Amino acid sequence: MIVIMKQNATQDQVDHMIRRIRDLGLSPHIIQGTARVVIACVGDEHLKSPEQLAVGTGVDKVIPVLARYKIASREVKPEATVVPVGPGSLGGPRLGIIAGPCTVESRTMLLETAHAVKEAGAIGLRGGAFKPRTDPYAFQGLAEEGLGYLAEAREATGLAIVTEVVSSEQVPLVARYADVLQVGARNMQNFALLSAVGRTDRTILLKRGLSADFDEFLLAAEYILSQGNSRVILCERGIRTFEQYVRFTMPIASIPALKAATHLPVICDPSHAAGRADLVEPISRAAIAAGADGLIIEVHPDPENARIDGPQSLDLPAFARLVDSCRKVAEAVGRTL
Ligand code: PEP
Numbered sequence: 001m002i003v004i005m006k007q008n009a010t011q012d013q014v015d016h017m018i019r020r021i022r023d024l025g026l027s028p029h030i031i032q033g034t035a036r037v038v039i040a041c042v043g044d045e046h047l048k049s050p051e052q053l054a055v056g057t058g059v060d061k062v063i064p065v066l067a068r069y070k071i072a073s074r075e076v077k078p079e080a081t082v083v084p085v086g087p088g089s090l091g092g093p094r095l096g097i098i099a100g101p102c103t104v105e106s107r108t109m110l111l112e113t114a115h116a117v118k119e120a121g122a123i124g125l126r127g128g129a130f131k132p133r134t135d136p137y138a139f140q141g142l143a144e145e146g147l148g149y150l151a152e153a154r155e156a157t158g159l160a161i162v163t164e165v166v167s168s169e170q171v172p173l174v175a176r177y178a179d180v181l182q183v184g185a186r187n188m189q190n191f192a193l194l195s196a197v198g199r200t201d202r203t204i205l206l207k208r209g210l211s212a213d214f215d216e217f218l219l220a221a222e223y224i225l226s227q228g229n230s231r232v233i234l235c236e237r238g239i240r241t242f243e244q245y246v247r248f249t250m251p252i253a254s255i256p257a258l259k260a261a262t263h264l265p266v267i268c269d270p271s272h273a274a275g276r277a278d279l280v281e282p283i284s285r286a287a288i289a290a291g292a293d294g295l296i297i298e299v300h301p302d303p304e305n306a307r308i309d310g311p312q313s314l315d316l317p318a319f320a321r322l323v324d325s326c327r328k329v330a331e332a333v334g335r336t337l
């Protein structure tokens with residue numbers, strides 16, 4: 001349910017409703033709109049009726065929220081949420097691109113990539129220090145050494161650092177270095193991890209699970225939001241289908257569908273979807289045309305020799321060309337980049 005307060009409701013009346021909602025065993029999440037306060041009531045609403053709250057003074061109306069994802073829903077918050085990404089942001093009229101290698105391989109390659117993507121117009125530097133690998137014998141990342149290089153690259157360029165956290169135990173360590181904590185596709189339903197990142201004050205980049213449906217994706221975001229962290233960015237990175245000519249299938253329709261269902265920013269990862277460098281730019285252009293708020297792109301100074309995900313990585317000049325070509329599409333749909 002959401003409790004919509006009257007425009008002239010006093011702080012005392014809002015506080016009273018917050019206590020009433022808690023007494024009913026629900027947890028209140030305050031959304032401060034421009035004109036009025038809205039309180040989302042989260043919890044098991046079974047056996048609770050809107051009338052129990054509608055009688056409160058200062059309450060305009062109480063409406064049930066149909067979506068199971070309450071805090072994430074546009075029904076509760078019609079205006080777009082702008083989420084910080086280091087000194088920049090995602091979710092406003094200006095699009096943002098996060099770029100960098102799949103994994104941090106060395107200090108030199110990371111710094112070279114960071115300077116190049118910054119120069120081309122990126123707002124964030126990606127790079128995994130902890131990699132969730134399907135194969136237990138594959139390279140798992142440089143761990144804390146890699147986080148140190150990422151922090152150094154931020155110092156050198158001012159780019160926001162986006163890096164993956166693969167387990168709840170690692171959250172405090174990764175949060176010490178990163179501006180944005182990435183929850184990867186394989187962890188989208190790791191509920192302990194979602195709750196742990198929800199208790200931090202970092203921005204969270206949540207990737208769609210390879211086999212997760214639309215509601216499961218939004219409910220995963222809701223896990224984070226329900227812990228009090230409102231800085232969530234959704235990332236469509238492609239889903240598993242019968243197709244073999246791409247690594248995953250990019251469901252372009254999910255971008256406008258997500259944007260309609262939630263106020264959170266939605267970005268696209270064309271690199272993991274395609275698995276092939278030649279498809280990265282066209283998918284990026286399609287995603288922006290479809291309303292994406294940004295992109296996350298794998299970029300490597302020498303894709304042929306990349307330790308992970310070389311075939312889908314753009315080299316530095318190709319990334320600069322992608323930014324220029326996406327800028328034109330952004331302008332065509334009334335955004336800037
Ligand atoms: C990645 O970003 O390198 C990654 C492993 O992505 P995903 O979780 O989408 O597979």
Ligand code: MN
Nearest residue numbers: 102298308309
């Ligand atoms: Mn990768």
